[in-house]
Amino acid sequence: MSTQPKIKVENLKLWYGDFEALHGVDLDIYEKEVTAFIGPSGCGKSTFIKTLNRMNDLVENVKIEGTVELDGKDIYKKKTDLNLLRKKVGMVFQQPNPFPKSIYDNVAYGPRTHGIKKKSELDEIVEKSLRQAAIWDEVKDHLDRNALSISGGQQQRICIARALAVEPEVLLMDEPTSALDPISTAKIEELVAQLKNDYTIVMVTHNMQQASRVSDRTAFFLNGHIIETDTTRKIFTNPSEKETENYISGRFG
Amino acid sequence: MNETKEKIMHGVFLLAAVTSIISLILIVVFIFTGGLPMMLDYGVFDFIFGTTWNQTTFGILPMIVGSILVTIGAIVLGVPIGVSTAIFMAEFCPPKLYSFLKPAVNLMAGIPSIVYGFFALRIIVPWIRNSFGGPGNSMLAAILLLGVMILPTIIALSESAIRSVPRSYYSGSIALGATQERSIFNVLVPAAKSGIFSSVVLGVGRAIGETMAVVMVAGNQPIMPRGLTQGVRTLTTNIVLEMAYASGQHREALIATGVVLFVFIMIINTTFLIVKSRGGES
Amino acid sequence: MSSKLLKGLVYASTLFTFGILGYLIFYILFNGVAYLTPSLFEWEYSTDNVSLMPALITTLYVVLGTLLIATPIGVFTGFYLVDYANRNNPVVKAISIATDTLAGIPSIIYGLFGFLFFVVYLEWQFSLAAGIFTVTIMSLPVIIRATEEALIASGMSIRQASYALGAGKLRTLFNVVLPVAMPGILSGVILATGKIIGETAALIFTLGTATQLPQSLFASGRTLSLHMYILSNEGLHVNEAYATAVVLLVFVILINGLSTLISKRLSRGGK
């Protein structure tokens, strides 16, 4: 590995109250790659991905130890500007969660939050983001429609556009297609393949085929540990660990 | 700058949030410091168990008994009718009709006490006078009035209690071959009893606290109640009847009446909260 | 008891409940509408016209004044309880208990307190201010509970979406959560309005019963409900009391219609 990792996680532990959900996780995430997290449900994938933009700060009684460095800077340092961090590290959720506002206002919400007021500038960002999310053609004629009135697959792409509109460097996606139909899923996978040219993408998926199709690197989680991280091809063809092999071949999880 | 704004507003919200606590403390302090000294001075026993109330003698037992009797009467009348109406609303009511009846119950809760009182004064009081003799303004009038006034409280809470019983209880009973009626009365309603009981407790609170409607129909004689068709005075009405012109120890005695009422209400509210939290556990 | 008998009781009770309501409304309208004469709506009250106009306007003053104070305090309290404080925070417990307790205190105790504190201790006399502050405290629990419920029902997911875009707490609350929670909060405010319009016991010794329109915050007045109480108590103007009851009923029906409409929109609009 010649390049510096975009995100470097070292010995990260996380407790929900007394329950230790992550037991000292180490991971490097590289720029302009898709890194996939796989593992049986409840193993800590969501918990881990949320530590990367500090969404766990919103959960009560969470305690975190260890370091997460973004471009070499620890994001858990006291002085970290959370709003700026989350602008740099965007997130797309499992359930599409558009605001009950117009499509336009959904996408413009982030830029407005970060101080952009000029209509022409916002128009430009909204169009660019919707194009990037491959949904511009479907919605360009009714940007003032309520985002809740369109289909689930479209909603999820609006949420992706909304995340892209603040020009993040990293995009976190927690099972972004698990609530969608196969056609919408295929569209979003295509989109991810496009987006990795410009963004660093981290994606949780419970769908092994999806991981092998879209990701460059895969981390296998089990019971709050990362058992193995490697290139996706290696993980899926020749894993080093027995547990990984068992999981890949469908013997548990 | 954003950081400061967040901090300031956090402070503002906290400040707003403690308003309730401060208000409650102020209420307790002013009512109790206004009434307790008189009670201690006059003698707590003589005050609470004295049966004579006039310009110089302050025994409030007649009002305590009056409040209790009127409340019991209202409950005896209002609970069966209210709970039965709630059962109808939750189980027997066709959806079309329900969309009229539900707002009607809310409306019933929203009609001012003064309108209920006036209605009772014009309808119930003359009816009692004509049917049973006596002045008409009476304990019975107060009971009938309060029995109606607590209906919306009883109906709303009982209905939601019945609705929150898992549907499987009902289908389980039906599957055993029980009729719809049997399943409702023998399975659903008993399962909702803690919620229904808390509606009764709340109804007690309403009845004992009601003032302006009662004062219009109850006769208000400050003497031990002597029968359903005779007048009665309650704790609440005692305050409102004389506060306007009372002074000195007399005024303090009225505030002390408020203290006693407050204690009654606290007991009822605590019961309600306990019943409610018990219901939430199971 | 047999089920058939019980079922009969259920139907009879329902008939009684709604029969009484219908009779009350019909009776008031039947006896009152005819006395809604123009003279009842003259600007100045006199013993001849027994105008309810000053009382009507005073009612609006009291409602507006109270909502102006109670709404922000109640809504902000809801914000604090749901979005700021930790659920196990002792302050939250205390506020919760205080709110429940305030909700159970009868109006006459509020009236007594308002009299002792605002009228006597702060020397505000019988006044608009004393009345407004007294019913403000009464309205708080209604608005707080409605706000709390609406905020909780608006869900975590839209909050997370906003935070994940780098929005702060305030922006999330005001731009994303509040629009969703608004109908619920509004129905609480409407409920409080109904309560204020119907209030008498808490106002009679705080706002007082002056017949004229109060000219300042520290002048006495009477609301419609108080006006009606006094008319029926004096026994001299029973017809006008009926007419006032009609006006009160119309208000209450309008308010209830409004809140039904909002709650319909609530359940239809979904999330």
Ligand SMILES: Nc1ncnc2c1ncn2[C@@H]1O[C@H](COP(=O)(O)OP(=O)(O)O)[C@@H](O)[C@H]1O
């Ligand atoms: N807010 C929470 N409080 C307590 N425990 C939690 C919370 N969120 C998740 N957990 C627990 O942490 C573990 C990991 O959960 P999660 O990260 O959601 O797993 P995954 O996304 O891999 O399915 C699970 O055992 C789960 O029950």
Ligand SMILES: [Mg+2]
């Ligand atoms: Mg998960």
